[in-house]
Each structure stands twice: as C-alpha cells, then as structure tokens.
Amino acid sequence: MMERLWNRKPSIQAPRIVGRLALAPLLALASPAIAASEESTSAPMYYLKTFGPKGDITASLTWGLLAIAAGVSVLMSVLVIVAMFRNGRSSMATPGSPLPIAHPPGGHRWIYLGLALTTLVLIALVIWTMDVLAEIDEPAGEPAFTIEVTGQQWWWEARYVDPDDPSRSFVTANELHIPVGEPVRITLASRDVIHSFWVPALAGKTDVIPGQTNETWLQADREGVYRGQCAEYCGLQHAHMALRIFADAPEAFQAWWDHQLEPADEVPEGSELLAVGERQFRLQCGACHAVRGTLAGGEAGPDLTHLMDRTTIASVTLPNTPGHLSGWIADPQHQKPGTTMPNPDLSGPELNAIRHYLETLD
Amino acid sequence: MRRLIHPALALAACLLAFAGCSESGGDGAVSDRKDQAARGAELIAAKGCGTCHEIPGIDGATGRVGPPLDHMGDRMFIAGMIRNTAENMQVWLTDPQSVVPGNAMPDTGLEADEAEDVAAYLESLR
Numbered sequence A: 001m002m003e004r005l006w007n008r009k010p011s012i013q014a015p016r017i018v019g020r021l022a023l024a025p026l027l028a029l030a031s032p033a034i035a036a037s038e039e040s041t042s043a044p045m046y047y048l049k050t051f052g053p054k055g056d057i058t059a060s061l062t063w064g065l066l067a068i069a070a071g072v073s074v075l076m077s078v079l080v081i082v083a084m085f086r087n088g089r090s091s092m093a094t095p096g097s098p099l100p101i102a103h104p105p106g107g108h109r110w111i112y113l114g115l116a117l118t119t120l121v122l123i124a125l126v127i128w129t130m131d132v133l134a135e136i137d138e139p140a141g142e143p144a145f146t147i148e149v150t151g152q153q154w155w156w157e158a159r160y161v162d163p164d165d166p167s168r169s170f171v172t173a174n175e176l177h178i179p180v181g182e183p184v185r186i187t188l189a190s191r192d193v194i195h196s197f198w199v200p201a202l203a204g205k206t207d208v209i210p211g212q213t214n215e216t217w218l219q220a221d222r223e224g225v226y227r228g229q230c231a232e233y234c235g236l237q238h239a240h241m242a243l244r245i246f247a248d249a250p251e252a253f254q255a256w257w258d259h260q261l262e263p264a265d266e267v268p269e270g271s272e273l274l275a276v277g278e279r280q281f282r283l284q285c286g287a288c289h290a291v292r293g294t295l296a297g298g299e300a301g302p303d304l305t306h307l308m309d310r311t312t313i314a315s316v317t318l319p320n321t322p323g324h325l326s327g328w329i330a331d332p333q334h335q336k337p338g339t340t341m342p343n344p345d346l347s348g349p350e351l352n353a354i355r356h357y358l359e360t361l362d
Numbered sequence B: 001m002r003r004l005i006h007p008a009l010a011l012a013a014c015l016l017a018f019a020g021c022s023e024s025g026g027d028g029a030v031s032d033r034k035d036q037a038a039r040g041a042e043l044i045a046a047k048g049c050g051t052c053h054e055i056p057g058i059d060g061a062t063g064r065v066g067p068p069l070d071h072m073g074d075r076m077f078i079a080g081m082i083r084n085t086a087e088n089m090q091v092w093l094t095d096p097q098s099v100v101p102g103n104a105m106p107d108t109g110l111e112a113d114e115a116e117d118v119a120a121y122l123e124s125l126r
C-alpha cells in the first residue's frame, strides 16, 4: 500500500506564462559557478542553486529581478553622467557670467519614454512574480503524504502521516526523509514562539506561528542531504535549531518508513549493563523522551525510538557519535545553554549504561 | 682577515645548529610526528572529545564533563591510575573502561592506529 507513495511518475509541470523563456539570456549571464548547495558542500545555506521545482523557479525570479535592478542602475548612472557632460561646457566656459537658460526642445520625450518603459517593466515583473507565487503555492501533483512538523525551542518534531492508514504514522525529530522526485506536504505548528522553516536548496521560508497551522511543500529532484534552519529568531539557541532533509531513492525511503514504525528492540536477557541503562533511562529521561515499546513515553523531547538512525543530535548541533552523545547527555546545558533538557543527576556508570542502552535504539 | 672569519664562523654555527636539529630524532621522524598529531587533532574533533574536555587547539572543545587536557604531555598519570606513557595512553583511549571501570568516559571507537595519532596530539600539549 505504501508503493503508492512513490511509484507515481513525476507529474508534468503546469505551463508557466512568463517563466524561464523570457529570462533565459539573463539567467545564462547570472548562473553562478558555486556548486551544489547540498549539505556536503561548503555552502549548505546557499539558496541560489536549488534542487527542486519550488526552489528552481524562485531562484530564477531572484536572478531575474537582480539582473533587471542592476540593468536599471547602470542605465540611470550612464544617463546622468551623459547629461552632466553634455550641457556643462558652455556655462563653464565663462565663469562669473549668469547661466544661460536654455530650453532645448524635445526634453519631455525622455520622460514619456522613461515612464512607459518603467511601467511596462514593472507590469511584466508583477505578472512574473505572481506567476511564480501561484506556481509554488501548490505542487503539480497531490502529495502522497504529510509531515506534521512542530517547531519548538530549539528542535523540530516531525510526525509522518499516511492519509490512508493511520496505523502507519510515527514520530521522529530533526532529520526528515523524503522520497526523491516526489512532492511532500508539510504542515507547520509551534509549541512556543514564532519559528520559521527554511530549507534553502529546496524552497523559501514558511513561518511557524503559535496557534496557527501553516502549510508548505517540498520536493527534491536529486538524492542527497539538504540542510534546513530555523529562520526566525526564537531565543538563545536559535542558531542551533537546524534540520536535515534526506532525499532518498524510493525503495530506501520505503524501507526507512517501515523501519521507523517498529518499536524498540527489547533489552536482551542477561545483559546487566543494558538492563541498568534501560531502567535509568526510564527513571531519568522517560518523562521527556519516548521510546516506543517501552514505558518511556514523554513528549517534551525528541522521540528516541530510532535514535541511532540519525546522523546528528540536538537539532544538528552535534554529530551522533558515542563521544558526542555521552557529552550531550552528561552536560546538555553546556552544549546548548538554555535547552529544556536538564543536566541529569547521573553517576559515571549510570551515564555509561544509558549510553549503551541508547546505542541499541537503531 | 678578521672580517672573513666572522661570516665563516656564523655559517659553521648555522650548519651545526641544523645538524643538531636533525640528530635529535631525524627530520623525517619530526615531521612524521607532526603529521600524526595533525591527524590526531582531526580525530579528536570527529570523535567528540571536546564535548567533555577542554582541549587547546581544537575548535569548540570546551567541555566541562571531564578534566581539561592542557599540559597532557607533561602529566604524570592518566586518570590518576596509570603512568602517562605512549602505550598507556593508547590503552586509555581505546578502552577507558578497562582502566577505571564505570568512569564517565566512553569508548569512542578509536582504532589502534588512530589512538596513536590522538596520543601524539595529546603528547604535544606541553
């Protein structure tokens, strides 16, 4: 039943009125030499090279507006300079004498011409901008599923919803997988203050506002990892409120979804260390963190059922390695001062046991 | 004559100095050691030692979970348990739990040769 989600052929884009045709020469001029803005490159937040239909068309508009603005500036500067040197000579020739008042005929022609040209260009830009706005409002095809994203200080919760089968929904955090070449609907809610959801290589920003559910959609046309970032100042750790979008091949995406549905493996009998870890986790952490299939069911922090599937922790603040993970658990207030997660009251052996337990959550 | 002797002496001194330099370990060994330490620094960043330790020369290594590692090359003991030798440091880095069972430092997944590189970097912290 999940095949339906990605076996659909990439749908054909609705024809656009103005679009690339008109701007092709400008775009050729402006096309940047900077490489892909996937996270693997040095410019993960670069928004002028894009990897999906939504970003592509917006980037074209941006380049187009930039080119026209630059053209107008150059044109006006040239005209002003020409005017300065054209009529200046005669009055400069006789210093002290009164300026001759000349009324060369035909001056108004410039004004009429300029007005007409400006109006035409502005109207064209309005049409083009509105065309782009209409285009990015909805994807070309109906998205097969929705990710309900909840922004909060300072991380992103994500609930995947299969509209046909509620039992196939699950919750994860900060690292979202999507099938490559498919539009995905994203709803945005906030648990506290205003945030903004931004994945520069794929789409523009959408604000995340308390008491309101905003909607957007994403599509990545190339497999890879795309960095996202909260784009509305939301407090001390705003800069550490990032996310990652993984655009997976369809089969890999399906496998990932299926795997996310599974509850955590049971702690194997006879492992004293893991038993201690599980118990300590339940006591110290379970009030805030959920591990499905266990008694830990908290909702104030990220769902950790498949923590080991994530490449980073704490909203892409730290890589997910045993060292970083231990350091985070032992002293989250140093890594992300002000985070809701408190420094725990753990002994060394308890910390070790909990980390070993977390390492089984794959 | 005197004027000639001075430059000659200076030159000789220079040569001696260079010779002395390469005697103490050989040029190759020194740069090997430096390469090792540089690789060690990268590993320290990648393995997250800095989330727990303050480590000079490593970006963002400001952790307060464990002791600061400044002057590690000059310290007598590791974790107050074993002498601070190159071999012992590798043991500590690959399996800290075997040295002080239950202590808060995890096995960060360093291979033996990687531990050697990290040890070389820590050794350089004087």
Ligand SMILES: [Cu+2]
Binding pocket: A194, A195, A196, A230, A231, A232, A233, A234, A235, A238, A239, A241
């Ligand atoms: Cu923010």
